[in-house]
Amino acid sequence: MTVLNLKEIFEKEEVFENRYVIKPEDLSFPADLGEIREPVEVFLRITKDKNGYRVFMNILGNVELECSRCLELFDKDISQEKEKHLEYYPKEDHLSLSPEDLEVSFMEEPDILNLEDLVREEIILSVPMKPLCSPHCTGVHHPALVLEEESKPVDPRFAILKDLLTK
Numbered sequence: 001m002t003v004l005n006l007k008e009i010f011e012k013e014e015v016f017e018n019r020y021v022i023k024p025e026d027l028s029f030p031a032d033l034g035e036i037r038e039p040v041e042v043f044l045r046i047t048k049d050k051n052g053y054r055v056f057m058n059i060l061g062n063v064e065l066e067c068s069r070c071l072e073l074f075d076k077d078i079s080q081e082k083e084k085h086l087e088y089y090p091k092e093d094h095l096s097l098s099p100e101d102l103e104v105s106f107m108e109e110p111d112i113l114n115l116e117d118l119v120r121e122e123i124i125l126s127v128p129m130k131p132l133c134s135p136h137c138t139g140v141h142h143p144a145l146v147l148e149e150e151s152k153p154v155d156p157r158f159a160i161l162k163d164l165l166t167k
């Protein structure tokens with residue numbers, strides 16, 4: 001896990017920049033969504049402002065998904081650039097003053113950034129509800145297999161049953 005203590009970092013720096021390579025096992029991506037087989041690269045740039053932190057991420061990687069039509073596995077490029085605003089959980093009588101153009105995430109713990117959590121969230125958001133290996137996928141990639149199934153001899157148990165029923 002990569003945990004950044006932003007409070008400590010910004011005591012000494014104005015801007016924090018770093019590059020990370022996250023191993024698939026550290027990302028613990030939900031298996032029912034897909035599988036990450038290769039390390040994911042992340043370039044991170046953070047600046048502090050009044051209400052929290054501005055986080056810019058450049059994510060490079062792939063996730064293996066199952067096509068919802070033909071059930072073949074395929075790699076989807078999830079590389080993306082993302083900028084968001086990390087904020088403290090709002091107090092009840094306090095309205096959020098976040099910049100309107102940025103997506104907001106709340107910090108589980110004040111001034112702590114968990115890189116894997118943040119990156120996992122962005123990758124999950126970029127996985128489509130119904131993944132398709134190609135927009136033109138016809139759903140049948142194995143006509144030979146389908147034919148084989150159809151030409152299978154009828155199960156003898158069903159043949160007996162049919163015999164009994166027609167008597």
Ligand SMILES: [Zn+2]
Nearest residue numbers: 067070133137
């Ligand atoms: Zn397909």
